[in-house]
Amino acid sequence: MTALKSGARTRAEAARVIDAVVSDGRSLDWALARSDEKVAPADRPVVHMLCYGVLRFHWLLRWQLAQLLDKPLKPRDSIVETLLAIGFFQLSDTRIPDHAAVSTTVEAARLLRRPRYAGLINAVLRNYVRKNISELEPADEEARLNHPAWLIQRFRTDWPDHWRQIIEANNDRAPMWLRINTRQKSALDYQTQNEIDGDLLAGVNGALKLRRPMRVEEIPAFDKGQVSVQDAAAQLAAPWLLARGGERVLDACAAPGGKTGHLLELLGPNAHLTAIDSDSTRLEGVRQNLDRLGQTATVLAADASKPGEWWDGKSFDRILLDAPCSASGVIRRHPDIKLLRRESDIQTLACRQGEMLAALWPLLEPAGRLLYVTCSVLAEENDAVIRKFLAAHGDAREDRVLHDYNIRDLMHDKNSGFQVLPGTQGLDGFYFACLEKVS
Ligand SMILES: C[S@@+](CC[C@H](N)C(=O)[O-])C[C@H]1O[C@@H](n2cnc3c(N)ncnc32)[C@H](O)[C@@H]1O
Structure with missing residues (x-):
């Protein structure tokens, strides 16, 4: 296969994946998993790189497109706009030579059965270079910051002194x-x-x-x-529980098992850990993880907010609630979140988080510890949930002692709980609040 043909294939495949996110509301993980099944292993890194890059800079690339197109294309040809965005990204953010970026993108239009757009794509990409479009600074804030307006506003309100740091970190590539x-x-x-x-x-x-x-x-x-x-911020959770071998531990939202494995490593040979998750497909990831680590746990497909359906009545000494959330602290790893989340999701998530906490609290032994964790930076899902919970539960108090002195540098104190902001020493954004049951 010539370089042009294989280059065109990866651009066409990236356009399909990005379109599945932008037009069909699919998650990037979902779309890439399907794409990986079709694409040769050697081509996957290029497809992934293009998808992450284009979604990360979605608003800027669409703004640039508006500078070069007289009017938007017909909705049924939206994939051509995606191809153009892929072209711009290659021209401005990769080391791919300009001529290769243009020719592979033009050729990809043919593979996507849009040959009549080949001329337009060629002309627009050449204009992009000739008019130095990548150097223009948009007045439009969404385009300049590459986030939807509602999320920019949330970051500003919740983090008046740090919202720019959050946005910059979100637009960066995450370290491994x-x-x-x-x-x-x-x-x-x-x-x-x-x-x-x-x-x-x-x-x-x-x-x-x-x-x-x-x-x-x-x-x-x-x-x-x-x-x-595992991101280092996620690695803070398991030690924070101060769990010891012999204690009964519940990992209430376990899949795909990153923190489950860590907990088991810390607990050692006398571990009694129950790992539950409501998503049985994702739970398979927990089983595979434990197999690889040579660890064992009781793994159950179960709803953490309905313990009546699965709990055997024996209290837990430690509970980890790594709650489903907006994932607004891990946008750099999941840039599709910026497109897929809606502002109205946040209140719904906060209600679910509060329900899960309240449902799990009776399962905790007196003097036991429950660590509430999210990978969100939004107050509504974090300290607001904990404050509301503490106000309603007289037998709960927050343990504000950071047992490892060295992690203090990573933390922002909230009224309740602690926040790591994305980008701090290369970490993801995570929130932690440790609750103790007063005996
Ligand atoms: C942030 S992820 C957990 C990540 C995991 N702790 C790790 O470290 O790999 C949240 C998980 O909560 C699960 N979940 C959502 N609602 C749930 C519920 N009602 N009961 C149990 N698990 C739930 C999701 O399926 C998802 O796997």
Whole structure:
């Protein structure tokens, strides 16, 4: 196959994936998983790179398009607009030579059965370069900041001093973090013995940031379960529970099992962990993770807000509630969130989060600890949920002691709970509140 043909195939495939997100409201993970089944392994990195990049800069690219098109194309040809956005992204943000970016994108129109647009695509991409469109600074805020207006407003309201940091981090590419099972080996030994080019994070035992991402199959001892891929902010959750072997632990929203595996590593051989998730397909990921790590837990497809359907009546000493949320703290890893979330989702999510907390609280032993976690930076899903819960539950109090002094630098104190903002020392945005049951 010539370079032009294979280049055109990856552009056409990226356009289909992006269109599934933009026009059909599919998640990027869903669309890429289907695409990976069709695309040759060697082509997948290019398709992924184009999809992430174009979705990350969606509003800017669409604004640039408006500078070059007299009027929008017919809705049935929206995929041509997506192709143009792919062309712009290649021209402004990649090292792909301009002539290759143009010719592969033009050729992709033919593969997408839009040959009559080949001339227009060619002309628009050439104008993009000739008129230096990538250098223009849009007055339009959505285009300049690459976020929907409602989300920009939320960040401004909730984080008057930090909203720009959040937006910049969201528009950046996320680093790859490893979690080393320090029961087997210290992170420093793992890094040194495997000559890994990366940085350890003080205060987060086992967290190693790679300077260059690698494919999972290339990660030394990954298949032996010595190491997992997990953002360092997510690695804060399991130790925060202060769980010990022999205690009964519930991981209430477990899939795909990142924190379940970490908890089991910390609990050691005498672990009694129940991992539940309402999504049985995602729960398969937990089982695979545990197999790889050589760990065991009771894994149940169950609804955390309806313990009456699955709970055996024996209290838990520790509960981790890693609640479903807007994921507004991990936008850099999931840029489609900016397109898929609606402002009205936030209130719905906050109600569900409050219901789950209230439903799980009676399952906690007196003096037990429940850690509430989200990967959101929005107050409505975080401190507002916890404040409301504390006001309604006289037997709950917040433990505000940060047991590891070193993580204080990562945290923003909220009235209730603590927030890590995205981009802080390369971390994702996560919220934590630790509740104790007063005996
Ligand atoms: C943030 S993710 C959990 C990530 C996981 N703890 C990890 O570290 O890999 C939230 C999970 O909550 C699950 N979920 C949503 N509603 C639920 C419910 N009512 N009961 C149990 N799990 C639920 C979702 O299926 C999703 O897997």
